[in-house]
Amino acid sequence: MIADTPRQWLATCPRALPPVLAAELEALGATDIREQQAGVSFTGTRAVMYRVCLWSRIATRVLLPVGEGAAGDADALYATLLEIPWPDLLAEGASIAVNFNGTNSEIRNTRFGAQRSKDAILDKYRAAGRAPPRVNPEAPDLHIVVRLHRDHIDVALDMVGESLHRRGYRRAAGDAPLKENLAAALLLRADWPQLAREGAALVDPMCGSATLLLEGAQIAADQAPALGRTRFDFMGWQGHDPEQWSAVHSEARGRAERGLAAGLPEIRGYDADPKVIRRAEENIAAAGLAKWVRVSVKALGEVRKPTHVALPKGLLITNPPYGERIGRKDSLPQLYRHLGELLHREFAGWQAAILAGDREHGRSLGLRSHKQYQLFNGRLPVTLLLLDLEGNRLADGDALVARKDLEIDIPEAEALPELSDGAEMFANRLRKNQRKLASWLKRSGNECYRLYDADIPEYAVAVDRYGDYLHVAEYKAPAQVSEAAAAQRLNDVRQSLPAATGVSADRIVFKQRERQRGKAQYEVRGDEGEMLSVREGEARLLVNLHDYLDTGLFLDHRPLRLRIAAEATGLRFLNLYCYTGSATVHAALAGARETVSVDLSNSYLRWLGQNLAHNGLAETRHHLVRADVMQWLREGDELFDLILLDPPSFSNSRKVPGSFDVQRDHGGLLNLAMQRLAPEGVLYFSNNRRKFRLDGEVSERFAVKDITRSTLDPDFQRNPVPHQCWEMRHKTLQGVADSAKK
Template sequence: MIADTPQPWLATCPRALPPILAKELEALGATDLREQQAGVSFVGTRAVMYRACLWSRTATRVLMPVGDGPASDADALYETLCGLPWPELLQEGRSVAVTFHGTNSEIRNTRFGAQRSKDAIVDVYRAASLTPPKISLENPDLQIVVRLHRDRIDVALDMVGESLHRRGYRRASGDAPLKENLAAALLLRADWPRLASEGAALVDPMCGSATLLLEGAQIAADQAPALGRSSFGFMAWSGHDDEQWRAIQSEARGRAERGLAQGLPEIRGYDADPKVIRRAEENISAAGLAKWVRVSVKALGEVRKPTHIALPKGLLITNPPYGERIGRKDSLPQLYRHLGELLNREFNGWQAAILAGDREHGRSLGLRSHRQYQLFNGRLPVTLLLIDLEGNRLTDEHAGAREREAPAVAEEKANLVLSPGAEMFANRVRKNQRKLASWLKRSGNECYRLYDADIPEYAVAIDRYGEYLHVAEYKAPAQISEEAAAQRLADIRLSLPEATGTTADKIVFKQRERQRGKSQYQVRGDAGEMLSVREGNAKLLVNLHDYLDTGLFLDHRPLRLRIAAEAKGLRFLNLYCYTGSATVHAALAGARETVSVDLSNSYLAWLGQNLAHNGLAETRNHLQRADVMQWLREGDDLFDLILLDPPSFSNSRKVPGSFDVQRDHGGLLNLAMTRLAPSGVLYFSNNRRKFRLDTDVSERFAVKDITKRTLDPDFQRQPVPHQCWEFRHEAP
């Protein structure tokens, strides 16, 4: 056996991981450890180096320093490399390649630096009348690493070969894959080795290619990450001792066999995309862990804590999209908010480790993290959040405000004096609330219309959105002066808190402001504040401040719930999708696929946020920015369920001409029906008050007027807010 004496080594790793790598190396027998920006230098025997290559979960490479010296120019570089004893370092007949890093004022190109270095090494052999090593740029037996810093170089042999982060099990990966050594570092930071030894479960609700799950399984099984690798750079090093290496390999195999024989804890992963899950299954099979690591297709909103066996504790770990490479950045706060709600609801008592793209995403979780680590995924800065879910409740920034508001409401009521008109308005609002009470109790609706210009002089529409009221002013009748209209709006502002029990700060007024010139009505606002409300099984985002409309047409509630009841297993098409509330309902109900078409980037972004808010992936819920009629003409895919809810009038600069629903609905319906499957159903709705359906359309298809069945009690008033028809190719 070749003598094995301690010597210096350098293990490299991604930035921010040296503290973890240093602990690994110390456990493997290394001494004199010194952390650097992207690595750890240490002293150890050849056996320690072998174990570092085999067992380190966070290292990228292990280098053996062989010399250093001046390299102010090409000649100095050449002389320094010629002074190193290459025949004593390299096994005869092996192939090598030079990897060169860095430049200076004289050596301006790394390819030139590598070529000059290679020339020096070859010339050393020729000067000694020896056969030089073969040069192989593609697959060398050993890499020689030359690092230039200012006017000096450090030279080392790469003991590894292919980067250690490549475990060999990854057959396929999705967008922005997490490198294996970073995945292992996340698990080590989250204390997974201890949790696994105690039988804790491991769950990744957005598992992608299953990297976190496989690294977690290898840790739990006490399996060396490089155990499946057949070649290392040190095998071409003259100091390699094959007998010693095989003994260390054999020990590692024995530990892995015993680890698997003892069984692994529950390890599960989920992803909404079937293609991603298929890739994950390929990787799991390649790793030989299909018996222990299981993955399945589930949207984030469908993930539940495993309950088939007793699981007192567990670790939920995941790497959500950050937006820089994948995902819609404007949807990410809702995705993280939904993830936080899932953790709080389903995984109480567990630990969580979330790799967030930035601190703002972490805040969107709404959960307190007891520790944060700044890391890098490639070049992207990321933050690992460690969260103890035992008693960790979602933050509620409004709770304190509600407590403070109660005395204020009582004081307002005690001092309130209403005019006769304001009292009349308040009585009507209270009457409407009593009239809707039994229906609201049965339905559980938290968003509904409370008042709609019931008293013509008080021309507003009042909608409730959870704890908030949204008041939209109508144009006053011509005989009403601006002063009288302003006074009645003031009456509404004064009486509404008392009539509804809603504090003034939770009442949003959309006042239409008359402007000089044309009688225009504009709404101003750019706060971007979104309020989450519930409708059926869906959580929908509304904006009460910035737009004339809130993002949710309340009169279409019954139609959306009808679509939810019918969508399971079907392909759903939402034309003029607006903010996509019907799409969310269909997807949550189990639609096989949804496609939503709209010309507005703003509405599609809003839909993306709604999907993320419900834990639904865009991989099965496709967003198409296009003119609807052009999109219908250009495709031929068939859908089982279609919602067609066009605007009354549209005149967009993005498409030529204009759209008028009365004038153009015949051609639009004919196009839409070409995309309806033979046994499918299309729902056509619009809110044009005097709309009349063309006779030739109603004769060409099987058509039913279902308007009355799409109006809940809060909208059963005249005139009706919309008309709705059911279209089929043939009557059922």
């Protein structure tokens, strides 16, 4: 056995991880540990170095420093390299490659620096009368690392070769894979080794390629991360002792066998994308951990704490999208908010570790973190948030509040303040409408509904309730009504609403609403950007009461959305002129196999993305398409089982030539849409044009049923009806073929 004396070593690692690496090195027997910016120097014997190469979950390389000196120019570089006793360092017959890093005013090219360094090493052998080593840039036995900083170089032998973060199990990765050593660092910071010893479960609700799960499983199994590696660069080092290495490796193999034999805790991962889960399964199989690590397709909103075994505690750890390479930035606050609600609702008593790409996203969780660590995922700055979910209260954000089981109080007449005759008349009608809707509201659980719609002609406003907010849209006063009279009536409305509904004045939003054509109804009216979360059926939808004339949720279409939810399970759903995508959210939550939502507005597609994220739904299965609907229908041939077609009454967008008029153009639009309907599918056609008449040719070509009345809830069952709606199917399979030809 070759004498094993202590030496100085350098273990490199990603930025911000030297403290984690230092603790790991100490546990492996290293001494004189000193943290650097991107690594840790330490003293240890050859056996310690072997253990670091085999067991370190954080290090990327282990280097043996062999020399340093001047390198102000090519000649000085050559002279410094020539002084190093290379024949005493390199194993006989070992091939080499030089990794040169850095430049200065004289050495301006790393390839030139590597070539000059290589010349010095080979010349050292020739000067000693020995055959020089073979140079093999692609697969050398030993890498020589030369680092140039200004006019000085440090020279080291790489004991590792391929970076230690490559464990060998990754067969496939997602769009933004988490490096294995960063994943291990997150687990160590979250105290997973101790939790695993206590039998705690490990869950990743957005597992991607399963890196966190596999690193967690290896830790729980006491398995050295480099155990499966067959080649290290130290095997090309003159000081390598194969017998000692065999003993260190054999010990690690025995520990892993005993760890797996003892069994692992529950380790589960989920992802909404089936393709991602297939990649994760490949990685798990490659790691030999398929018996213990299980993954399945589930959107974030469907994730639940494992219940088939007794799990008093566990760690939920995940790396959500950052919005840099994957994910929509504007959807991420809702995604994090939904994640926070999931943690609070399903994982009480557990620990959580969330790698947030932005501090604001972390705050969107709504939960208090007891520790934060600033890290880097590649070059991206990220923050690890550690949360104790025992008694961690979910904060109600000012702009994003989900409300359930809202109780409606109907003030009695005597509770009203002194009102004018007109204001009292208006207040009495509000109370009457509320009582009339009360039993329906109790049965349905709806918290968003129309309370009043110009029931008294003199008070031409629409009053909609959104949770504990009111949205009041004032219609344009008739020409015979003076501005002063209209202002007085609006003042009566303002005075009456708080007392008659129990909603405080600061939660009542007023807008003047005129009859609009085309895009005017969608234009921005403000820039507050405040989103309110409201519940409809199983969906939570984001509405904006301030910035647009409409709020992002057409209340009269509620029954149709719920009908789609009831029919969408396992189907492909197409939402044309999707607006903010509330129907898409319903279909997705109901288990639609896939959804496609088409709209020309970037603003509303972003809103839809936020709605999906707010419900824990991934865009991997729910596709957002920015396009002119008619052009998109002409250019494709995919079929859908369920289609919602709800076009505007009129549109003359600058983004497309010409204009669209639903009365004039609906025949051609329906023909195109029906070509996309599967033979046994159903299309729902709806529009809000008051005097709309369906073209008779449509009924001749397709099986058409007017379902308008069945798509109106009690809060909209008044004349005139707010919309018209038809159910359409193909009459025969031959009809499908004829439709496609036309």
